[in-house]
Amino acid sequence: MQDDSVTTPSRRSGRQRNLNARATVAIAQRPWQQPRSRLAPVELLSTDELESIHLTSLRILEEIGIDFLSPAAREIVREAGGTTLPGSERVHLDRRLVESLVAKAPPSFQLHARNPERSLQVGGGSTFFCCVASPPNCQGLGQPRHPGTLPDFRTFLKLGQQLNIIHAFGGYPVEPSEINARVRHLLCLADLASMTDKVFHAYALGRERILDAIEIVKIVRGIDEERLAREPSFFTVVNSSSPLRYDKPMLEGAIEMARRNQPVAYTPFTLAGAMAPITLAGALAQQNAEVLAGVAFSQMVRPGTPCLYGAYTSNVDMRSGAPAFGTPEYAKTTLISGQLARRYRLPYRASNGNAANGPDAQSVYESAMSLWSAMLAQSNLMMHAAGWLEGGLCSSFEKLVIDAEMLQMIAAFMEPTPITEETLALDAIRDVGPGGHFFGTPHTLARYESAFYVPMLSDWSNYGRWQEGGAQDAFTRAGEIARRLIDSYEPPPLAPDRADALADFVARRTAEGGAPAD
């Protein structure tokens, strides 16, 4: 044997103790838990460099301004001391106004799920992972890529509910395209609120959809308006329409969220070279201006309302204009955005992006860039943490399981490494001695069940056994795991009176015609 050839006692003897066939083995999941960062945050930029991004953003808001496409929103800005011009959608925000408003947002808060065990800490060193959201298409479990349907949507909810490492739903895992847009939010939110017991997101597509979401969350949590305002219970993402523009439906959704103290993650989608400058510094300055304008706006509506600093600055392929995710540039902006969020003491939202057309090696290494940089940036909310493909145009059941394994690995990596006299094991090393081995020693036997991360998806059997077992690659195994989890899904309990009230509400609002189409 040479250099690093791999030989373990079991390989030497040919002994294998993997007695159970895979199909009967329980799916290994970490228990429900929010990971907490124990590493110092990684600082890609110096304090001075970060400050120059900050100062550039303030100049953007002061000198260039930003378009708010809602008259109601502009009225709020004007009353709060911003500058508006008659006949113009442009608003200008003075730096002192921006800084004093942003400082009012809380550094951390709780998100209350209908099942209190699924409530989440947002900020303060903890993180949580959301299921993929919003693709129009999906693929997997034997089905080729196709426009999403309500059955697909529901299958994703089952899978997301079953995976402990999926802490929340960041939107619809796939758009059920056959459902009329006027009532889609009613059906989907009712499913999210009843088929899962985790925190969910509602789209800020106009005032009415947010008001419907508020009613639904009140029904399934059994709370009144006053308690809702004390207990943030769902969240939304507000994307700017970069560069420097917030659309009417999103602003008006944000107003209703803020009025009730419900959190908004302001997330510019600033692709460097397209909707933002081609230089990362410039794209980040613009991103930062757009986030600050959003957070300041929420504080104008209701000081102290929870907001997140959302980042989504990536780059395009300059040869084709195609967007790219999980690139080296994306990893950098993810880290620098974390620095900016910490500067403003705001919880930080990042994402697990990739631009691959299928759940192949590219989708995995781009996701790995996204996940590692988000973890090192101490993100508090990871959107699209599992199941995303094609830069968000397709969701995948198999990729969801692959990502869930990666998330579990990241969570296990974030666990502490105890260094004690016991773990330093001098006595065990002495007892075994040079040339011995540690299998079967008391020190090993006392710990072997919980010593290491147990994978859900990874197959560590040797080539021969893997061949005998059907030589399934990770994609095939991921599909099998997804099927088993979906098949064993059971709806989380919901009190019958709340279930009835929910059904009544959806029926009434549907009969009324739902919400205006986009």
Add this chain to the structure above:
Amino acid sequence: MQDDSVTTPSRRSGRQRNLNARATVAIAQRPWQQPRSRLAPVELLSTDELESIHLTSLRILEEIGIDFLSPAAREIVREAGGTTLPGSERVHLDRRLVESLVAKAPPSFQLHARNPERSLQVGGGSTFFCCVASPPNCQGLGQPRHPGTLPDFRTFLKLGQQLNIIHAFGGYPVEPSEINARVRHLLCLADLASMTDKVFHAYALGRERILDAIEIVKIVRGIDEERLAREPSFFTVVNSSSPLRYDKPMLEGAIEMARRNQPVAYTPFTLAGAMAPITLAGALAQQNAEVLAGVAFSQMVRPGTPCLYGAYTSNVDMRSGAPAFGTPEYAKTTLISGQLARRYRLPYRASNGNAANGPDAQSVYESAMSLWSAMLAQSNLMMHAAGWLEGGLCSSFEKLVIDAEMLQMIAAFMEPTPITEETLALDAIRDVGPGGHFFGTPHTLARYESAFYVPMLSDWSNYGRWQEGGAQDAFTRAGEIARRLIDSYEPPPLAPDRADALADFVARRTAEGGAPAD
């Protein structure tokens, strides 16, 4: 469009400027360059915790001792002040002796390739990536897994030579199993020295093989023994046979390396739960003891001889005994080992490991854990950086290209992010204004060719174009890239007199019967 749906100007218009078919596009490679870390190293343990690992290792060497299976090596230890016992292979090393010897190893040094442009800095913030080494099997380019042959070996050399991100060869990319072990090193080292112009490694499998490597490197560099001793020109890895044992061939190879000032990377293969304690703290204490014993030994032979701190502590699957790599535990030990290497001011060797049986998603996410942790640990030498599968039992052409893309991405991520008035782009943002776009602006046009990392393997085209182009996944594309690189390989120039001398030397040593079999 909702939330994070991806729309760029080009998608909106349907315009695409990717005019060239893939087959005629040049393969995008970063230029030859050693990446340099610009991040502060990540500290997983506190200084106190690190110190307790250090102190435990010193007690191991003092109280338990370590077996040196070479009488010549034990004699060197005895003369240097270590304790040996008649009739025993055990040596005991006093902590002051260990610490004073380890302090003599240089913190950084150069490795001289026969092509001076391929010479490498070892230590001092820079890193380099080695091709996969030592698997008995290989797969890919249409061939199923099979025992390696000399033609396979040579094909890997061509591919490794062609990839700029492969800085060196860490051993034989696959073992040519049909070549008799007595002469295998002669053929393989002659190929490494002539078919590539990069730094290479020679196996420390006994005194004779190292002496042959020394002659070969002198011939192709055209240098004498004295200059070789001034200019480290190749390297070896010495693995302990854990727990706490160094075998005879490796120790005797290490002696010849040290005598000529050639570097050794001491790398215990300490699988927690098998050859080392099941606790990471204990496995690291044992690893550290074994590394320190090795480095101290080299310094006994020749004070100041270059050594690397090598780490390879992973865990086994406690259900089957199978070794695992790229696990959360592996990422932790990689980071902590980097802390230990910095504590001793030694260059640090890490690896890109995975335990997958094919180049699938598992192989990629396990590699990503390995690569990110090695980068954050500021490793100076990455062994097996590209092409490894099955915990080192198989090499793969496709995985080599997939890993090369990941390495290029890591290298691009390590580039600085300039924050200047120009890059902050306030004027460009002002010119474009709210609602505009940045395609085609002077600020963009001046930078679009070099603004972003250009991938070698990733395909960012949208789903429709990807389908039209044959819907190739990353594995298929990687095989295509490998084939094109291999087909366009040209041997790097070697002066005819040196080529002749090399052929003569190999012929003579082969006629003499080569080196003793293992």
